[in-house]
Amino acid sequence: MGRRYKLFFLIALTCILVYIGIITQVSYAAKPLQLKAVFLINFMKLTKWPSQDDKFEIGIYKNKTFAGVLEGILAGKKIQGKNVEVLKAEDASQFPTCHVVFVSKNATGELEDVFARIGALGNNPAKLTIGETADDSFIKSGGIINFVEQEGKIKFNVNLVPAKDKGLILSAKLLKLALNVVKQ
DSSP states (O other), rough: OOHHHHHHHHHHHHHHHHHHHHHHHHHHHHHHHHHHHHHEEEEHHEEESOOSSEEEEEEEEEEHHHHHHHHHTTTTBBBBBBBEEEEEEEGGGGTTTTTTEEGGGGGGGGGGHHHHHHHTTTTTSSOOOEOOOOSSSSHHHSSSEEEETTTEEEEEEEEEHHHHHHEEEOHHHHHHHOOEEEEE
16 A cells, blocks of 8 residues: 555655646746737837727737737727727738738748738728837838837837838837837
């Protein structure tokens, strides 16, 4: 009986440790997504749109996991006094009424096509484009805000040229926090 008890105890302890390890890895992986979601919400709060729509729509391109995290954080909340809806799509042309379009790093190799599709949607409403490429390709392609990881932290760069072209006004507070701001 003693050996069986010890064996059962070791198996149970191993299962608990494996479970804790899995939980830790999952929560560690979720933290960058949660941070990006909070950043995205704050970007929206610190942006003035030229239109006065009654709700905000956020389009998430090629990242259902991030969309789920964002939906969880936004549940029952408003931004600038407006309801918020999160849309997911694998085709960038599916966001005609979105105020924000988040372009996942999964789309890094197709940025030219993505921006062509977003551009074809027009500027009603104006679209704040946010990406997460490891290099500056998102900003160079015409994106407005791009997340970058630096020294294990999530930071961002801003491109004011397309923002101004769309009539979007980004707060000075937001610009002060940016690593780099492209003005021309």
